[in-house]
Amino acid sequence: MRVTAILLAAALCAAAGSVAAQDDGSGQVFLPAASDLPEQLPSGAMFMLPRQWTLRFTSFGAVAEPPELDADVAIIELPAAADARAAVDPAWHYGDSALN
Secondary structure (H helix, E strand, O other), rough: OHHHHHHHHEEEEEEOOOOOOOEEEOOEOOOOOOOEEEOOOOOOOOOOOOOOEEEEEEOOEEEEEEEOOOOOOOEEEEOOOHHHHOOOOOOOHHHHHOOO
């Protein structure tokens, strides 16, 4: 019975294209995308999540992680700003908190 459960779990991971589950410390487990996936932020902005990347949504946007786990990409949504310079400081604040 135990062997069956292990094989079933391995088959489910293989079918999902998962190479490794990730846990961000919140108890939620995130599986890598099995193929390139279109994703949408709450604002309606669209982007493509590459195959085998992991995505987790946050209060300010989303964080995408490559399979190598050597970098993170924070996609930050902010209310309208007067210009790009006015958006940079809050974006760095949210990015630092998400990536550290």
